[in-house]
Amino acid sequence: MITQGGKSIYGASVGILMLDARFPRIPGDMGNALTWPFPVLYRIVRDASPDRVVRHRAEGMLDAYIDAARDLVRDGVDGITTNCGFLSLFQKELAEAVPVPVATSSLMQVEMVNCILPAGKRAGVLTISASTLTKDHLLAANVPLDTPIGTTEGGQEFTRVILGNELSLDVGKAREDNVQAALALVADNPDLGAIVLECTNMCPYASDIQQATGLPVFSIVSFIKWFQAGLSPPPY
Numbered sequence: 001m002i003t004q005g006g007k008s009i010y011g012a013s014v015g016i017l018m019l020d021a022r023f024p025r026i027p028g029d030m031g032n033a034l035t036w037p038f039p040v041l042y043r044i045v046r047d048a049s050p051d052r053v054v055r056h057r058a059e060g061m062l063d064a065y066i067d068a069a070r071d072l073v074r075d076g077v078d079g080i081t082t083n084c085g086f087l088s089l090f091q092k093e094l095a096e097a098v099p100v101p102v103a104t105s106s107l108m109q110v111e112m113v114n115c116i117l118p119a120g121k122r123a124g125v126l127t128i129s130a131s132t133l134t135k136d137h138l139l140a141a142n143v144p145l146d147t148p149i150g151t152t153e154g155g156q157e158f159t160r161v162i163l164g165n166e167l168s169l170d171v172g173k174a175r176e177d178n179v180q181a182a183l184a185l186v187a188d189n190p191d192l193g194a195i196v197l198e199c200t201n202m203c204p205y206a207s208d209i210q211q212a213t214g215l216p217v218f219s220i221v222s223f224i225k226w227f228q229a230g231l232s233p234p235p236y
Contacts, residue, residue, distance in 0.1 A: 007075070007076030008074070008075045008076050009041065009075050009076040010076060011039050012038075012039040012040055012041045012076065012077060013038070013077060013078040013079060013228055013231040013232040014036075014038070014040045014041070014077060014078075014079055014080075014081060014224060014227065014228050014231065015040070015041045015042075015043065015069070015072030015073070015075070015077030015079065015080050015081070016030065016031075016040055016041070016042050016043070016080075016081055016082070016083055017043055017045055017065060017068050017069060017072070017080065017081070017082040017083065017087075018031055018042050018043065018044045018045065018048075018082075018083050019031075019044075019045065019048050019049065019050055019053060019083055019084055020044055020045060020046050020047055020048050020049055021049065021050055021165050022165055022167060023050070023161055023162055023164075023165050023166055023167070023169060023201075024167070024168070024169040025201075026169070026171060026204050027204065028203045028204030028205075028206075028221070029200070029201055029203060029204055030083045030200040030201070030203060030220050030221065030224075031083055031200070035203070035221060036224075037225070038228055038232070041072055041075060041076070041077050043068045043069075043071055043072050044068075045061065045064050045065055045068045046064070047061070047064070048061050048064065048065070049165060050084075050162055050163045050164075050165050051163055051164075051165070053084050053086055053087065054084065054086050054128065054129050054132060054163055055129065055132050055163065057086075057089060057132075057136075058086070058087060058089065058090065062090055062093055065082075065087070065090055065094060066093065066094060066097045066098075069094055069097060069098050069102070070097065070098055073098050073099065073100055077100065078100055078101075078231040078232065079100050079101045079102070079103065079227055079228070079231045080094065080098060080100060080101070080102045080103070080104075081102070081103045081104065081220070081223075081224055081227065082104045082105070083200045083220070084105075084199075084200060085105045085106045085107050085127070085137075085198035085199055085200065085220070086105070086129075086132075086133070086137055086198075087104045087105055088104050088105035088107050088108070088137050088138075088140040088141040089136060089137060089140050090104055091104045091105065091108075091140050091141065092140065101227070101230075101231070103223065103224065103227050104141075105137075105140075105141050105198070105220075106196060106197060106198055106199075106200065106218070106219060106220040106223050107125065107137065107138065107141035107143050107196065107198055108141045108142065108223070109123075109196050109218050109222075109223050110123050110125065110141065110142075110143045110144070110147060110196050111141075111142045111143065111144075113194050113196060113216075113218055114144070117193035117194060118193060120191060121191055121192065121193025121194075122144075122147070122148075122191060122192065122193060123147065123192070123193065123194045123195065123196050123218075124147065124148035124149070124150060124185050124186075124189055124192045124194070124195050124196070125143070125147055125148070125149050125150070125195075125196050125197075125198050126149075126150045126151070126152070126178070126181055126182055126185060126195055126196070126197050126198060126199075126202065126209070127149060127150070127151050127152075127198040127199060128151070128152055128153070128158070128159050128162060128163065128198065128199040128201070128202070129151065129153055129159065129163065130149050130150070130151035130153055131151075131153060133149065133151075133198065148185060148188065148189040148192060149185075150181050150182060150184060150185025150188075150195075151181055152177045152178060152181045152199075152202075155173075155176075155177030155180065155181065156173050156176070156177060157169070157170050157173035157174045157176075157177055158173075158174040158177040158178060158201075158202075159177070161174065162199070162201050171204075174205070175204075175205050175208055178202055178205040178208065178209055179205065179208050179209055179212045182195055182209040182212060182213050183212055183213060186213050186215065192215060193215065193216075194215050194216040194217070194218060195209060195213065195215055195216070195217045195218070196217075196218045196219075197209075197217065197218065197219040197220070200219075200220040202219065203219040203220060203221045206219045206221070206222075
């Protein structure tokens with residue numbers, strides 16, 4: 001058998017552009033490698049802090065993200081994603097800069113989820129920061145502008161720790177923040193048929209949110225599992 005080369009690393013089809021952060025990443029978090037049932041390659045984008053990306057639109061960071069994406073492609077990945085839903089702002093530019101598929105944001109699932117829901121139902125979004133999630137972020141991911149938005153802002157733990165880049169996380173309190181925010185979103189929007197988690201750090205709580213609300217919950221983990229299945233279909 002003759003095989004072809006051309007890559008530095010094989011078997012990791014997904015490359016993940018990471019924030020430059022230090023907060024805890026528990027299993028289920030996109031930045032915890034144990035979350036994935038397949039190998040991934042990580043590349044930290046230096047100076048891309050949670051606050052800078054979420055609250056300040058990743059200003060001045062586009063070139064650094066493009067350089068990091070190109071490095072991952074050179075190393076051998078077949079597709080690129082990021083670990084912040086707010087990076088939908090860079091979807092067009094990153095897709096134009098590299099020769100592989102790009103899926104920057106969990107928000108990109110909203111359009112697809114709306115297509116699969118029963119008549120009269122729609123997806124809602126749960127975000128870490130509703131105050132800075134703008135129509136620009138939504139439009140870049142093809143999210144309808146009237147999509148219901150819920151948030152963990154004002155909670156006791158989750159938003160503060162992640163955006164403040166703190167070293168300690170009370171997982172129980174973070175879980176409660178996510179569940180209560182989801183319940184409030186559902187209570188305010190009786191036509192909700194599913195929830196899409198914008199924040200990649202919300203994934204560890206997806207099961208809790210689903211059980212509490214009774215609705216399907218879609219996260220960056222569900223999105224990138226789908227993405228990877230297309231990049232590297234299993235043989236049968």
